[in-house]
Amino acid sequence: MNTILEVQELHVHFSASGNVTRAVDGVDISITQSETLAVIGESGSGKSALGLALLGLLPANCTVAGIVRYRGTDLLTLSESKLETIRGGKLAWVPQNPAGAMNPSMTVGAQIGEPVYLHVEKNRSVVRKKVLELLQFIRITPPEERIDSYPYSFSGGMLQRSLVAMGIAGLPEVLIADEPTKGIDIMNRQSVSALLRALREKGITLLVITHDLSFARNLADRIAVMYSGRIVEVREKKSFFNGPLHPYARGMLLSLPENGLHPIAGRTRESDKCDGGCRFRFRCTYAMERCRAEPPLITLHDGSAVRCWLYD
CATH class of the missing domain: 3.40.50.300 (P-loop containing nucleotide triphosphate hydrolases)
Known part of the structure; x- marks a missing residue:
């Protein structure tokens, strides 16, 4: 293309x-x-x-x-x-x-x-x-x-x-x-x-x-999710709304009225951009020791991309 x-x-x-x-x-x-x-x-x-x-x-x-x-x-x-x-x-x-x-x-x-x-x-x-x-x-x-x-x-x-x-x-x-x-x-x-x-x-x-x-x-046609100054997910629209990959993207969809208005815990902090780790880890239920290092934008087999160690 x-x-x-x-x-x-x-x-x-x-x-x-x-x-x-x-x-x-x-x-x-x-x-x-x-x-x-x-x-x-x-x-x-x-x-x-x-x-x-x-x-x-x-x-x-x-x-x-x-x-x-x-x-x-x-x-x-x-x-x-x-x-x-x-x-x-x-x-x-x-x-x-x-x-x-x-x-x-x-x-x-x-x-x-x-x-x-x-x-x-x-x-x-x-x-x-x-x-x-x-x-x-x-x-x-x-x-x-x-x-x-x-x-x-x-x-x-x-x-x-x-x-x-x-x-x-x-x-x-x-x-x-x-x-x-x-x-x-x-x-x-x-x-x-x-x-x-x-x-x-x-x-x-x-x-x-x-x-x-x-x-x-x-x-x-496609969705790009941005969090704390970085792209954390890029995906074809239908696939994204059927099942987002990044924990932040999942939280966004769960916060919609049709999904129960579940808020994402915590808030974005400027300091999260400066410590070298995943910027969402302080709000993420999947956070682990590896998240102290910031993940790259990982390209998957279907062309989607996600910035999360869960997909490495």
Whole structure:
């Protein structure tokens, strides 16, 4: 299969007041063309930092190291000017928190049209026509009236769909969506899910960052589980939900309402990333002496991968 995006030994470290937070700590992952990969995990696991690092959108107090290859080109070696020709065009980002991500002083149509103008078409009348088509596609109607509206007049679900429209406006090959269902009701979650499935049918490769397991189950081809800055399991969606491998992944599924709402004991600690052992062992019922050494990401016979000594 054709790999379109490949990440190797990615590290994202934030520095503040003399302290270093290792948000992403040696992530390896790849995505094939037209695939939908969902990266799941609890808050603070490093999911959003991973997505932002792929597009060079992290702040100045952040150190990024590793390899991020898009069609063979390492994005981390590009100048900002060269990266800007790819970001928003070939690779696009849908941020979380639509209310905060939209500029309140610009019309929604102008914000959706900006990536069209930058990456696709310079003729303003043609840009406007394309924005009208995008508004129709994301079911914000009538588009002729809504195109000149400001964000304050849109509901949360409409704003979220507008962010998706902004993401696809530059005709990307890969769309990275960060928590696209966060903070919206169930009807709007279903609407966003249907919209992203429609993008799949158009051949767009999707990397979806989410803590919404139901959303991931409905949309993804594969699941990657992230815990404490590392990928701990990568598996085909059906196999994952039928029987996850990593103890943390099992705990995630047991915490769902349909499985009895059983919480995972304990909590993630920053110190767990620094002692060289398995980062989940202090919360794991299977922990043993060997877990004092951190396991590698072990590839199994079916192509699944899991970071746990139980599978060595």
